[in-house]
Amino acid sequence: MAPVSLHSVKKAYGEVxxxxxxxxxxxxxxxxxxxxxxxxxxxxxLRMIAGLETITKGDIRIGDxxxxxxxxxxxxxxxVFQNYALYPHMTVAxxxxxxxxxxxxxxxxxxxxxxxxxxxxDLSHLLDRYPRQLSGGQRQRVAMGRAIxxxxxxxxxxxxxxxxxxxxxxxxxxEIKALxxxxxxxxxxxxxxxxxxxxxxxxxxxxxxxxxEQIGAPLELYDRPANLFVAGFIGSPAMNILGGTxxxxxxxxxxxxxxxxxxxxxxxxxxxxxxxxxxxxxxxGLPAVVSLVEPMGSETQVTMTLGEHVVxxxxxxxxxxxxxxxxxxxxxxAAVHLFDATTGQRIN
Amino acid sequence: MRxxxxxxxxxxxxxxxxxxxxxxxxxxWWMITSSVKPISDIFAFPPDLWPRRFDFSTYQRVFELQPxxxxxxxxxxxxxxxxxxxxxxxxxxxxxxxxxxxxxxxxIFMIVLLGLLIPSEVTIVPLFQMFLGWGMINxxxxxxxxxxxxxxxxxxxxxxxxxxxxxxxxxxxxxxxDGLGRFKIFWTIALPLAKPALGAVAIFTFLHSWNxxxxxxxxxxxxxxxxxxQALTQFTDAYGxxxxxxxxxxxxxxAIPVLLVFIVxxxxxxxxxxxxxxxx
Numbered sequence: 001m002a003p004v005s006l007h008s009v010k011k012a013y014g015e016v017x018x019x020x021x022x023x024x025x026x027x028x029x030x031x032x033x034x035x036x037x038x039x040x041x042x043x044x045x046l047r048m049i050a051g052l053e054t055i056t057k058g059d060i061r062i063g064d065x066x067x068x069x070x071x072x073x074x075x076x077x078x079x080v081f082q083n084y085a086l087y088p089h090m091t092v093a094x095x096x097x098x099x100x101x102x103x104x105x106x107x108x109x110x111x112x113x114x115x116x117x118x119x120x121x122d123l124s125h126l127l128d129r130y131p132r133q134l135s136g137g138q139r140q141r142v143a144m145g146r147a148i149x150x151x152x153x154x155x156x157x158x159x160x161x162x163x164x165x166x167x168x169x170x171x172x173x174x175e176i177k178a179l180x181x182x183x184x185x186x187x188x189x190x191x192x193x194x195x196x197x198x199x200x201x202x203x204x205x206x207x208x209x210x211x212x213e214q215i216g217a218p219l220e221l222y223d224r225p226a227n228l229f230v231a232g233f234i235g236s237p238a239m240n241i242l243g244g245t246x247x248x249x250x251x252x253x254x255x256x257x258x259x260x261x262x263x264x265x266x267x268x269x270x271x272x273x274x275x276x277x278x279x280x281x282x283x284x285g286l287p288a289v290v291s292l293v294e295p296m297g298s299e300t301q302v303t304m305t306l307g308e309h310v311v312x313x314x315x316x317x318x319x320x321x322x323x324x325x326x327x328x329x330x331x332x333x334a335a336v337h338l339f340d341a342t343t344g345q346r347i348n
Numbered sequence: 349m350r351x352x353x354x355x356x357x358x359x360x361x362x363x364x365x366x367x368x369x370x371x372x373x374x375x376x377w378w379m380i381t382s383s384v385k386p387i388s389d390i391f392a393f394p395p396d397l398w399p400r401r402f403d404f405s406t407y408q409r410v411f412e413l414q415p416x417x418x419x420x421x422x423x424x425x426x427x428x429x430x431x432x433x434x435x436x437x438x439x440x441x442x443x444x445x446x447x448x449x450x451x452x453x454x455x456i457f458m459i460v461l462l463g464l465l466i467p468s469e470v471t472i473v474p475l476f477q478m479f480l481g482w483g484m485i486n487x488x489x490x491x492x493x494x495x496x497x498x499x500x501x502x503x504x505x506x507x508x509x510x511x512x513x514x515x516x517x518x519x520x521x522x523x524x525x526d527g528l529g530r531f532k533i534f535w536t537i538a539l540p541l542a543k544p545a546l547g548a549v550a551i552f553t554f555l556h557s558w559n560x561x562x563x564x565x566x567x568x569x570x571x572x573x574x575x576x577x578q579a580l581t582q583f584t585d586a587y588g589x590x591x592x593x594x595x596x597x598x599x600x601x602x603a604i605p606v607l608l609v610f611i612v613x614x615x616x617x618x619x620x621x622x623x624x625x626x627x628x
Contacts, residue, residue: 051525146522
């Protein structure tokens with residue numbers, strides 16, 4: 001186990017700047033998730049930690065060593081790849097013991113470590129099989145087994161669940177988290193799935209266009225997004241964002257005036273953010289015309305037009321309204337987010 | 349493979365395949381049956397598809413008229429060395445062109461590919477001069493070195509490159525994380541996975557070397573050094589006329605390894621070319 005520190009890390013391919021100076025400190029044993037849309041640079045950053053990409057500027061430290069110029073094998077890391085990268089011509093046992101074999105471990109030690117990892121991951125009965133004879137979930141576990149067998153200082157996961165179906169993804173999410181609890185190894189996990197990020201991370205690093213938008217605990221990001229990007233990216237269904245103007249204790253958007261929480265001192269153009277579950281049904285509320293009702297069982301998701309804005313509400317109650325009918329909704333003022341219209345930064 | 353062809357279409361397809369088989373099967377059949385006919389029966393009219401009389405002494409005569417066993421050995425060992433050498437050179441070169449970034453790699457590969465466009469008849473005289481200078485005329489070295497390092501291995505390099513290009517990059521990256529250097533990645537990961545392509549390279553290299561004709565008649569002059577295709581031209585009578593039945597017996601023995609190799613390895617051959625994207 002070791003902390004990982006990224007200091008002003010930049011990456012450029014020729015003239016094209018991919019990462020614009022990333023600063024992240026990952027504590028020893030922490031599970032950190034890099035999340036962001038496709039092309040934001042999260043996988044590139046992970047590959048730079050692994051040593052599979054060169055670093056244009058800045059420093060990466062693993063433990064107390066600057067690893068910028070070290071080969072991947074000398075960084076004491078293990079990586080789980082998106083497509084698992086299991087060697088097709090080797091059995092599960094050989095795949096898992098391969099790195100130990102090339103580091104000069106004795107046969108007895110390799111067998112012992114492979115058995116240990118296989119027991120943890122419930123792979124003992126599959127050790128003689130080839131990757132082509134395994135299901136997606138089993139391959140995923142073998143890839144993890146290959147990573148843990150060497151007892152590295154850092155685990156790196158590059159979108160490891162993206163090839164699994166939704167049900168298996170939930171199961172494997174739990175297994176990875178349980179494995180982290182058991183082994184306590186510092187883990188950097190890349191995903192574009194914000195549900196994965198929210199459910200697995202100790203802290204999340206939200207990235208966008210080669211920059212870090214916010215770093216924080218999952219609920220911290222959810223409850224207090226630092227800017228419009230994080231507000232829109234974290235949460236499903238996404239936060240409703242309405243453009244308009246702060247005027248005293250009210251927020252004037254196109255076709256609707258929304259109440260503001262007490263103590264808002266900012267004025268002028270801004271964005272008003274409210275999560276779908278923070279709307280309440282109330283006869284005293286604002287009129288909204290229903291366009292779609294999606295009953296989920298435990299809750300009901302309603303798409304509606306509020307003033308000139310299309311918004312989404314999620315209600316614990318069963319909503320009987322039909323498309324075209326009007327319901328009345330009120331925002332929970334304690335859960336209103338305000339963002340500067342120009343910079344997109346949070347202002348309340 | 350199951351197909352949903354209608355019976356009529358199936359019959360038509362099989363009929364077409366039978367017609368297409370004729371130009372391939374008939375000469376082989378004619379060669380084998382004529383090799384056991386007395387020479388007077390070969391030119392009988394109408395021709396006999398099945399010999400009226402069998403004369404197996406033709407096979408014995410092949411070995412009496414020429415040092416045929418020695419020539420057989422010459423062809424076999426040259427083909428074996430050329431096959432092994434080409435597999436080594438083309439797999440390493442193909443891997444380098446496919447997976448290693450180095451300056452002008454694409455341009456260099458294009459230049460290498462140009463070797464395919466130059467007919468061997470164009471280079472044979474300069475090669476003769478070169479090997480003459482090295483004292484290698486009437487040795488087997490030109491028949492070994494030219495195919496391994498010259499134009500014939502370019503196609504093999506191309507096949508291997510196409511295979512290695514399709515190899516997932518993550519496998520190499522995983523190997524790097526596992527502690528392997530470039531050569532070990534090639535040797536322990538890439539090469540074992542390239543078996544189908546290597547198989548295809550081995551088959552067509554062996555066939556090419558086995559059937560080589562122009563080079564042996566330029567570089568070799570003593571019958572002890574001859575290879576089989578060259579030896580086949582030597583079965584003539586005192587007046588230079590071909591001893592057809594003996595020549596065809598020799599040809600049958602020459603063709604057997606080729607047929608065996610292809611029958612045994614045709615699946616590998618087709619798979620290998622399919623992996624390289626060369627399949628039509």
